[in-house]
Amino acid sequence: MIRSRTLVLALFGLLLAPNLSAITYVVPADRFEIERSSAIILGRVLRSHVERFPESGPEVVTDVALEEAIRGNPESLVQIHVPSVPGAPSFAEGERVLLLLYQREDGSFAVNDLQLGAFHFVEELFVRDESELVGWDPGGRIHEERPRAAERFLAYVRGVARGEVTSDDYFVSSRAAPSDVTAAGNAAFTATSYTLQYSGGVGSRWNVFPAAVNWNQGNSETGAFGNGTAQIQAAFNAWNAGGAHYVLAGASANTKGFLDAADGVNNIVFEKNLTSSGVQPFSCTNGGVLGLGGMHSASFGAGAHVFHGETFATTLEADVSMNQGIGGCTTSQLPLSEFASVITHELGHTLGFRHSDQNRLSSADCSIDVTLQCSSQAIMNHILVSGLNGQLQAWDKTALDAVYGSGPACVPPSITLQPLGATITSGTTAQLSVSAGGTGPLSYQWYRGATGDTSSPVFGAFSSAVSLNPAASTSYWVRVTGQCPPFADSSSVTVTVNPASCPAVNPGTPHVTAVSGGVQLSISATGGSSFTYQWFEGPASGSGTQIGSGSLLVVNPVQSSSYWCRVTNQCGNSAESAVVAVTVYVTRRRAVRH
Numbered sequence: 001m002i003r004s005r006t007l008v009l010a011l012f013g014l015l016l017a018p019n020l021s022a023i024t025y026v027v028p029a030d031r032f033e034i035e036r037s038s039a040i041i042l043g044r045v046l047r048s049h050v051e052r053f054p055e056s057g058p059e060v061v062t063d064v065a066l067e068e069a070i071r072g073n074p075e076s077l078v079q080i081h082v083p084s085v086p087g088a089p090s091f092a093e094g095e096r097v098l099l100l101l102y103q104r105e106d107g108s109f110a111v112n113d114l115q116l117g118a119f120h121f122v123e124e125l126f127v128r129d130e131s132e133l134v135g136w137d138p139g140g141r142i143h144e145e146r147p148r149a150a151e152r153f154l155a156y157v158r159g160v161a162r163g164e165v166t167s168d169d170y171f172v173s174s175r176a177a178p179s180d181v182t183a184a185g186n187a188a189f190t191a192t193s194y195t196l197q198y199s200g201g202v203g204s205r206w207n208v209f210p211a212a213v214n215w216n217q218g219n220s221e222t223g224a225f226g227n228g229t230a231q232i233q234a235a236f237n238a239w240n241a242g243g244a245h246y247v248l249a250g251a252s253a254n255t256k257g258f259l260d261a262a263d264g265v266n267n268i269v270f271e272k273n274l275t276s277s278g279v280q281p282f283s284c285t286n287g288g289v290l291g292l293g294g295m296h297s298a299s300f301g302a303g304a305h306v307f308h309g310e311t312f313a314t315t316l317e318a319d320v321s322m323n324q325g326i327g328g329c330t331t332s333q334l335p336l337s338e339f340a341s342v343i344t345h346e347l348g349h350t351l352g353f354r355h356s357d358q359n360r361l362s363s364a365d366c367s368i369d370v371t372l373q374c375s376s377q378a379i380m381n382h383i384l385v386s387g388l389n390g391q392l393q394a395w396d397k398t399a400l401d402a403v404y405g406s407g408p409a410c411v412p413p414s415i416t417l418q419p420l421g422a423t424i425t426s427g428t429t430a431q432l433s434v435s436a437g438g439t440g441p442l443s444y445q446w447y448r449g450a451t452g453d454t455s456s457p458v459f460g461a462f463s464s465a466v467s468l469n470p471a472a473s474t475s476y477w478v479r480v481t482g483q484c485p486p487f488a489d490s491s492s493v494t495v496t497v498n499p500a501s502c503p504a505v506n507p508g509t510p511h512v513t514a515v516s517g518g519v520q521l522s523i524s525a526t527g528g529s530s531f532t533y534q535w536f537e538g539p540a541s542g543s544g545t546q547i548g549s550g551s552l553l554v555v556n557p558v559q560s561s562s563y564w565c566r567v568t569n570q571c572g573n574s575a576e577s578a579v580v581a582v583t584v585y586v587t588r589r590r591a592v593r594h
Contacts, residue, residue, distance in 0.1 A: 026288065027137055027138075028116070028138060028286040030157075031168070032286045033113060036280060037071060037102065037112045038101055038102050038109070039069070039074055040100050041066055041074055041078055041098075042154070043099070044097070046065055048061065050084055058083075059083055060082050060084050060088070063077055064079075070161050072103070078109060079108065080110070081108055082111055083277045085259070088277075089118035097120055097121065098153075099111055099117060100116070102117075116128075119153075126148045137287075146171045148170045152169065153170040189402065190308075190402070190483045191410075193372050194354065194402050194403055195312075196294075198313055199300060204313040204314070204315050205307065206352075207312075209243060209245045213245060213266060215266045216249065217251045218252070219254075219270055219271065221322070222270070223328060223329065224331045225339050228270050228343070231343040232343060235340070236248060238379075239344070239347060242397055243400055243405040244351060244404055257321030258319045258320075258321045259276070262297045263317075266317060268319070268321075271325075272321040281323065282326055284328055289323055291320065291326075292319075292321045293345075294319075295317075296318050298313040299314045309410035309412065309439075319350075320343070340389055344379050344390040344391075348380050353403070356375045357374060357375065357378075357382055373395065375393070377395070380396055410439045410482070412438055412484055413488040414437050414480075415436055418490055419434045419477070419478065420493060421493035421495060422495050423497075423498065424496070425500055426471070426498065426499055427469070427500055428469065429468065430495045431465065431466075436480040436488060438482040439484060442480055443481045444461070444479070444480055445457055445461065445478065447476065450475065450492050470495055474495055474497075476495065502570075504527050505526075505527045505569050507565060508525055509577065510522065512582055517556060518556030521555060521563055525567045525575075532549070532567070534546055534565065535549065535563060535565050536563065537563055538562060538564065539579070540562075544562075557582055563579065563582065
């Protein structure tokens with residue numbers, strides 16, 4: 001892993017993508033962030049709303065009732081602006097917060113360096129959003145976010161704000177560093193599994209390759225890294241070798257980047273001023289935010305497309321914006337080979353790829369999800385691996401082939417074992433299950449009624465096996481949805497519900513009626529419902545040969561015979577009727593001679 005003190009990565013998350021970790025940090029010491037804050041406040045959150053700005057896009061504006069101004073002279077009601085993008089800090093109504101703020105040119109306040117300046121009061125502690133603080137410390141170690149004892153940390157902040165030498169003995173616990181992620185086996189993973197997750201669980205990809213996607217270099221990097229063009233071209237070559245087709249087609253002056261409104265230009269801009277979002281210049285010795293890169297806008301819904309049987313949002317624009325301050329770093333602080341890896345990594349996000357060692361939301365280790373291939377030795381690892389010099393590794397090449405090459409085909413779901421019906425007593429539970437195959441993960445939804453009737457879904461029945469306790473006999477079926485269409489519907493089966501105490505059957509007495517073609521046997525019964533009738537020919541109840549079914553039966557005996565009926569109700573109780581005799585009279589005629 002990199003051991004220099006200066007690397008911070010950031011990836012772009014689409015506005016529609018909830019809970020997507022969007023920024024990777026080099027996390028400086030608290031003193032550094034406190035000292036460079038324009039204002040520091042302690043207060044309580046009142047409400048939040050979204051405002052849209054033509055140049056920068058939507059921002060979440062949060063009203064905070066001032067409790068204490070530790071630095072600066074804010075009003076009693078402070079409005080806090082944060083960009084409306086995944087990874088930016090968010091606040092709950094009524095919570096108490098400690099905020100390190102940056103005052104923008106128009107006098108409004110933004111949270112200093114996004115998540116680095118937002119502390120939430122929880123059970124006598126101040127905590128930052130640990131799930132969003134993905135990165136490492138200035139010394140190169142994976143960052144370990146620890147809660148701070150509220151009163152001691154407040155005393156420290158007040159002391160630093162006054163310029164005093166203050167003890168930083170305010171951390172109260174420590175967590176073990178996350179373990180390294182190992183590569184998965186040779187299983188086939190879907191194209192979607194290599195992408196970041198956006199609204200509806202879909203990924204986003206360009207749908208124009210092998211045609212070119214043209215890029216513009218909006219300006220040049222400064223200092224020891226040259227103008228940045230060589231690193232862009234090298235990164236393009238790395239990704240293009242596996243199926244992409246990025247072309248650096250222009251170098252028109254363009255300062256538009258990720259946090260600006262989309263302008264239809266795929267732009268790479270260096271030394272980008274991000275202070276309007278509260279992101280201060282990168283510090284070569286302390287850290288901060290290095291930049292933002294990734295898909296900027298895409299078409300969902302009608303603008304989506306299908307690739308290998310999976311639906312993707314269609315990428316329309318991507319941008320990479322590198323923070324101001326990088327040009328002041330030396331190659332000993334940020335080696336040229338690692339700067340090249342930074343550019344290649346950010347462009348990987350513009351192709352739609354997730355981090356190789358994290359899940360699709362960048363919120364947890366990849367290894368907890370068996371549907372994902374994982375690796376900690378990739379250019380797309382969330383913390384850059386030293387020595388790669390911008391070159392793709394095995395995971396990166398596999399992801400590129402899956403999302404833009406031939407990749408593994410997606411197999412639609414199919415039912416491999418149909419559900420079976422069940423009979424239960426009222427008040428008890430029936431277990432229904434189905435087995436299905438196809439490219440996973442698979443999702444399930446059970447319904448009441450006949451197969452194909454989706455008007456009555458079973459609430460909470462989202463797995464292959466379900467427990468059901470209907471009050472009356474009910475039919476059920478399940479729809480299985482995979483990673484590519486079409487879905488698969490099971491057959492419909494019935495859960496038969498018998499009363500908790502089933503009555504005895506009273507079969508009544510059979511009746512015999514002369515009809516055309518013979519005699520009709522009939523019977524009626526009480527004691528339950530849904531009766532079944534079985535007629536027998538025999539001299540005594542319980543013996544003889546079954547001759548038919550139904551409550552009515554026509555027979556045409558050639559000689560006198562006896563009949564009886566076995567009646568069964570809905571819960572299996574049965575009884576046998578009395579025997580009824582049918583007498584056949586034979587008329588003999590005497591021959592008359594003439």
